[in-house]
Amino acid sequence: MPVPERREGGVDPSRESQNGDRRPRPVTDRQLEILRNVAHGRTNREIGEALGISELTVRNHMRAILKRLSSSDRTHAVVVAIGNGWIPIPIEPDGASAQVDLPATVAERP
Secondary structure (H helix, E strand, O other): OOOOOOOOOOOOHHHEOOOOOOOEOOOOHHHHHHHHHHHOOOOHHHHHHHHOOOHHHHHHHHHHHHHHOOOOOHHHHHHHHHHOOOOOOOOOOOOOOOOOOOOOOHHHOO
């Protein structure tokens, strides 16, 4: 298995943020895959079924993610990942674009 080339400063190119930032991403590719699933609102059981791993393994990944990102919960971990460009936004539901009907504002009401 080939070793990913390293850039100056020891940053693995495969673990850079998607916005081209040279800061290394503290989570592994698998952990990022877990976070993407969390961003879609999936439970640990659903993530495990989708990835072919046990619910306990997903929970262990989440524990490691929370520690690495200094997050107190899974929502904060997703916000950190989105804020650093590791997960692109907007996040759309699987296979469909979400359209939300918002209520009219006071100025738009008759």
